[in-house]
Amino acid sequence: MSYYHLAELVHKRAAKYKSSTVFKYRDASEKRWKTISWNRFSEYVMKTAWAMAEVGIDTQENIGIYSQNMCQYLFTEFGAFANRAVVVPIYATASPHQVEYIVNDAQIKTLFVGEQFQYNNAYKVQQQSETLKKLVIFDANVKLHPEDHTSVYFDDFMATGENSDAEVKVTVRMKTIRETDIACIIYTSGTTGEPKGVVLLHSSFLEVFRIHDERLPQLSNRDISMNFLPLAHIFEKAWTYYAIHKGMTIAINTDAKEIQKSIKQVRPTVMCSVPRFWEKVFQGVSEKIESSKGLMKWLYTDAIKTGKKYNLDYKNNDIKPPIGNAIKFHFYNNTIFRILKMVIGIEKGLLFPCAGSPLSDEINIFLKSVNIPIIVGYGLTETTATVSFYPPVHFKIHSVGSVMPGLEVKIDPLNDEILVKGRTVMKEYYKKPEETAKVFTEDGFFRTGDSGKMIEGNVIVLTERIKDLFKTSNGKYIAPQAIETIIANDKFIDMIAVIGDEVKFVSALIVPNYEAIVKWAEENQIVYSNMENLLQNKDVNSMISGRIEMRQADFAPYEKVKRFTLLPEPFTMESGELTNTLKIRRKVVVERYKDLIDKMYAES
Structure with a gap:
């Protein structure tokens, strides 16, 4: 298969697939799904590219995109690539402070924004910025500030480039494209410090295409990919570019809260996701089974x-299942499993890559057992996403799969850190030479910051994020993510932040499953006035304590959560407690809930 630079990829695919559909998107005003063809995609990309040239965007200039997922987002990215410009994505949920940091650090002069929320924040930043000169607005329904005389709507912006001078300039630039050009600068979420701009070259994405083709030969232009995670995140970005490379149809879900409805309407064959999505599926099915009786429960x-025997004990080990198991499996696969998948909207699913944070073995085994084609993997922004993922057979449940072709992975003997080398690894951290030097070994391997081990030659098993490791005042090392992953599987627990650094025992802040807690309280005739009052109830806390203790059965005594506090409000991205991929910003959580944490230790 041919591999094309991102500047020409869309147009090469348009020449092949012509009037076939590349995008499905829901029109908010008409409340229905619409389509865009490959030819139209190519046309819009070129109009965007010409407009960029017309307004003076230069080669290797950084342009920002601050928006939720939309078609215009991708027109802008590929229009930028045609000009050899650099794309700097910003999460749609970012605060003005976060936007300001990236705008100033990357020296962004032109920022493309999505809807009213992004426009309002960006305009506020522009008023105080010496760098940001122009906002281009995707949503035509955005109301401009009365004093805003520089912003322009995207459709009007595209029209400015329809002249011969702009066309010639873009044509010349496309003739000079290089694999060594910078494609993107993607800022990390900053869970342990200020965000760093990860510099990724076009050559890294070309390598992504090549190695995924080698590992995923079953994918083709007949697939429908649900664009669900933010395009500002490397997982979704690299996957979406790969879907374009394959000629897939991409269904763009603009509002993350609408994803369950979108999946049922689109019925995708592939979709990237984070464990949080599948945790909700698992909880829903578990509750359904628990509430069933008699024959149905059996x-x-x-x-x-x-399903577990068929898929994990036999199929995964290349063993032919016994006839009895095979007959029963095919019966359940065409009844119970099919109904389950139809309820979610994934009955046409071919594979569902899952990464971003640990997926518990319990949920992983369940998904495999009910024949949902989950593909667990591992990657970072600095490695252009994928470092490893499950092969079709012989995968190890507790692992994150086998290493991608073309990548070298080894373990640092000093601290068990996973080290990676290959064409998908970033060039550098933007304007941070000292930080860059820290994360590369003398022989060119990137330090991932994750500890782990290699088994069977090329299979990676993660143990913990090195920077997240706690050391209690008793000198014991604690891996909080491992504890959180196990305890959060409980149906009464939505999220958990484990505390343990420089203190004498492990404690936790818990966001309960409020709906499940209320139902339990009603069943047990517990009287309460509000959620805060309910979560302070002695019986509720005793029940949660017992369930936590059961979940911790395999932990060492010093690893177990000794005390916990139930929170009446969830962690949110808006408050800064969660990253845009729903990882806990532990430092923010510890600072915000300092009084509650101190109280847990004062009572000991």
């Missing part, structure tokens, strides 16, 4: 047991 339990 059927559900037997179906999962049968």
